[in-house]
Amino acid sequence: METRSKNPEGTPYKTEDLRSGAIPYTEDSLEAWYRWSLGKYLGKYLEGLKEGKIYGRKCNNCERIYVPPREVCHHCFRTTDEWVEVGDTGRVNTAVVSYISADRGRVEEPIIIAVIELEGASPGIGILHRLGKVSPEDVKSMKIFGKRVRAVWRPPEERTGSVNDILYFEPIEEV
Amino acid sequence: MKMNIYRKSRVACVGAGLTLFRRRLMETSDELMWLAARQALDEAGLTIEDIDCIVFGTAPDNFDGIHMQSEALADGAGAVNKPYTRVYVGGGTGVFSVIAGWWHVASGLCDRVLVIAEEKMSHVQPHPQYLFHHIFDPVTEKPLGVNLIWIFALEMHRYMYKYGIKKEDIALVSVKNKRNALDHPSAQVAAKITVEDVLNSEVLVWPVQRLDISPVSDGAGALVLVSESEAKKLTDEPIWIDGVGWSLDTMYWTNRDLAFPVYLYYAGKMAYEMAGIENPRKEIDFAEVYDPFDYKELHHMEGLQLARKGEAPILTREGVTERDGDLPINPSGGLLGVGNPIAAAGIMKVAEVYWQLRGMAGKRQVKKDVVTGLAQAWGDLMQVGTVVIMRR
Numbered sequence: 001m002e003t004r005s006k007n008p009e010g011t012p013y014k015t016e017d018l019r020s021g022a023i024p025y026t027e028d029s030l031e032a033w034y035r036w037s038l039g040k041y042l043g044k045y046l047e048g049l050k051e052g053k054i055y056g057r058k059c060n061n062c063e064r065i066y067v068p069p070r071e072v073c074h075h076c077f078r079t080t081d082e083w084v085e086v087g088d089t090g091r092v093n094t095a096v097v098s099y100i101s102a103d104r105g106r107v108e109e110p111i112i113i114a115v116i117e118l119e120g121a122s123p124g125i126g127i128l129h130r131l132g133k134v135s136p137e138d139v140k141s142m143k144i145f146g147k148r149v150r151a152v153w154r155p156p157e158e159r160t161g162s163v164n165d166i167l168y169f170e171p172i173e174e175v
Numbered sequence: 176m177k178m179n180i181y182r183k184s185r186v187a188c189v190g191a192g193l194t195l196f197r198r199r200l201m202e203t204s205d206e207l208m209w210l211a212a213r214q215a216l217d218e219a220g221l222t223i224e225d226i227d228c229i230v231f232g233t234a235p236d237n238f239d240g241i242h243m244q245s246e247a248l249a250d251g252a253g254a255v256n257k258p259y260t261r262v263y264v265g266g267g268t269g270v271f272s273v274i275a276g277w278w279h280v281a282s283g284l285c286d287r288v289l290v291i292a293e294e295k296m297s298h299v300q301p302h303p304q305y306l307f308h309h310i311f312d313p314v315t316e317k318p319l320g321v322n323l324i325w326i327f328a329l330e331m332h333r334y335m336y337k338y339g340i341k342k343e344d345i346a347l348v349s350v351k352n353k354r355n356a357l358d359h360p361s362a363q364v365a366a367k368i369t370v371e372d373v374l375n376s377e378v379l380v381w382p383v384q385r386l387d388i389s390p391v392s393d394g395a396g397a398l399v400l401v402s403e404s405e406a407k408k409l410t411d412e413p414i415w416i417d418g419v420g421w422s423l424d425t426m427y428w429t430n431r432d433l434a435f436p437v438y439l440y441y442a443g444k445m446a447y448e449m450a451g452i453e454n455p456r457k458e459i460d461f462a463e464v465y466d467p468f469d470y471k472e473l474h475h476m477e478g479l480q481l482a483r484k485g486e487a488p489i490l491t492r493e494g495v496t497e498r499d500g501d502l503p504i505n506p507s508g509g510l511l512g513v514g515n516p517i518a519a520a521g522i523m524k525v526a527e528v529y530w531q532l533r534g535m536a537g538k539r540q541v542k543k544d545v546v547t548g549l550a551q552a553w554g555d556l557m558q559v560g561t562v563v564i565m566r567r
Contacts, residue, residue: 008193008194008195008361009214010393010394011201012201015199028240036313038314045314045315093333093433094330094333094433096380097378097380097381098322098328098381099381100324101320101322102305102320102321103308105302111320113325114329115333124432125429128316128326139332139381140381140382142332142336
């Protein structure tokens with residue numbers, strides 16, 4: 001059976017075609033400003049970070065401790081019961097070396113990014129953050145996987161109540 | 176979940192259409208949709224007057240910069256003055272739009288549905304990747320400068336760590352799919368490459384390199400789905416959609432098992448149960464598995480129970496997933512070869528299963544005789560699985 005699917009349509013162009021005027025186009029940009037209220041849980045999470053503490057929430061039904069803290073235990077679909085201060089130490093679940101920024105441009109110094117399972121939170125409950133004093137080679141060889149790390153905090157006067165109040169996590173055992 | 180399956184009608188696919196997939200296409204989004212819709216309707220032997228309702232899929236609104244995307248594109252969808260629905264689950268949208276089309280017919284609500292999906296990513300400057308910065312949590316993750324490639328790299332590396340998988344084995348997926356795509360007329364990045372080419376390509380976020388990833392694309396795709404009675408009037412070779420499934424994991428992706436896609440296990444289980452499939456590895460003849468990254472094809476094969484945990488790279492190395500293998504995976508060339516206009520890429524996968532089952536895939540036709548095929552997509556914050564099972 002012969003179908004049009006053998007001859008897909010569409011007209012490709014290159015960015016040069018825009019400059020030369022061969023392809024007409026127009027430009028605009030969107031600007032939007034948001035102010036997020038943080039609700040009952042994230043507000044305290046950020047307040048804790050400002051004080052050098054990491055808070056989670058515990059569900060007394062399944063005993064899971066969640067970070068970041070949240071209203072609902074999605075396993076039990078009930079309100080979590082209590083605040084728990086977890087450690088600022090943990091183990092590296094996975095790590096990568098980024099050579100690009102959010103807009104896909106190259107960065108000068110590679111950034112090491114990891115998921116860190118915090119001690120005091122339930123197994124498998126990790127957060128996203130940077131690693132410091134770790135070489136790209138330690139990531140590529142996977143030697144950093146499973147290693148213990150600790151948060152390096154900004155000085156108290158520089159903290160703003162943000163995940164960036166932690167500068168990075170650094171190894172506290174040999175990699 | 177206990178399934179309570181009540182279908183008023185079996186659902187058939189009777190036509191498919193695709194545009195070219197390219198980094199930049201001159202046509203507007205609705206112009207591309209029209210091109211795809213016209214092909215699908217022609218193949219089905221129908222006109223827009225015959226269509227009862229339209230289901231539309233597109234991924235983030237931001238790509239077109241208009242925050243009422245379905246309304247803006249209603250004309251190109253053929254939806255004016257008809258029941259019209261948009262569905263959205265990120266990268267899973269293309270296959271999910273087929274699922275939504277299926278339920279319109281299976282429920283008895285409609286006899287003939289046009290399912291259409293488009294993505295035009297080229298609008299966004301300086302690079303479409305930047306928009307993905309805005310899918311993350313603004314409190315806990317965005318301030319870290321997170322991008323989409325970071326989180327896929329984190330998942331890939333965890334998967335490699337857990338099962339001792341080498342980058343060389345993962346690169347074989349990219350080599351296979353780009354080669355398969357040489358026979359796909361819509362293909363954007365078909366190529367004959369080697370494992371070394373992948374391993375020598377630009378490192379973006381280790382372990383992810385340039386040739387591990389599908390490209391940014393413009394494109395559209397469309398399918399015509401009809402009820403059993405209509406299918407018998409239109410063709411002697413209807414292709415049936417006998418199972419659909421979808422499932423979503425928690426938004427807190429750093430709290431998940433990154434080595435195994437649980438969301439897809441559940442989505443697959445739902446679709447298999449509906450289609451009466453007990454042993455997927457034996458009963459699925461070939462599959463279009465979602466492959467925006469090469470490791471994802473392997474990860475998803477395992478989530479779909481087409482391979483045991485950690486086994487997909489071995490099957491790939493042994494040639495099982497080649498077009499002439501025992502379990503061909505992505506005979507189309509996948510997103511890695513044909514391209515990734517997000518929602519339209521999902522339609523491309525379902526269209527490939529449809530064309531393969533009808534024996535219309537030309538040079539892409541898999542060697543073995545095929546009766547049952549599966550198409551799958553994945554999306555949102557690495558958290559949704561969408562699955563369609565088709566039979567001739």
